[in-house]
Amino acid sequence: MADPKENPASIQVHLSTGEGVDIVWGDEHQSHYSFAYLRDACPCASCETRRSQGPSPSLPLYHAPVRPTKVSPVGFYAIHFDWNDGHSTGIYSFEHLRAFGEGGRAEVAEDV
Ligand SMILES: [Zn+2]
DSSP: OOOGGGSEEEEEEETTTTOEEEEEETTSOEEEEOHHHHHHTOOSHHHHHHHHTOSOOSOOOOOOOOOEEEEEEETTTEEEEEETTSOOOOEEEHHHHHHHHHTTOTTOOBOO
16 A cells, blocks of 8 residues: 555645645645646656756746646546646656655645
8 A cells, every 4th residue: 555645635626726736645744736836846857857957048938827727647646737838748646746745845835
């Protein structure tokens, strides 16, 4: 059986309000993730490469607020987002999401 810390008891995706994702974990820890944060933290190879290159030197462009157009489960271990910017290769494993929630990153509001 999976570690309850990496096993969500509930997942709420606030698609219509654009507020992001709330996960309650098996050990009752709660994590909130904004869509912008999740899109930024996309674990796929091309986004890893983009992040490792640092901020883009081009002038800031207007981007519509990022949000998923579709959210789907991947087996029992991950969720997948189709983003409104056309990107959809990232698979967000629960292990990964839990680690984001533990990391004390600025955009992850922790209910402590
Ligand atoms: Zn990506």
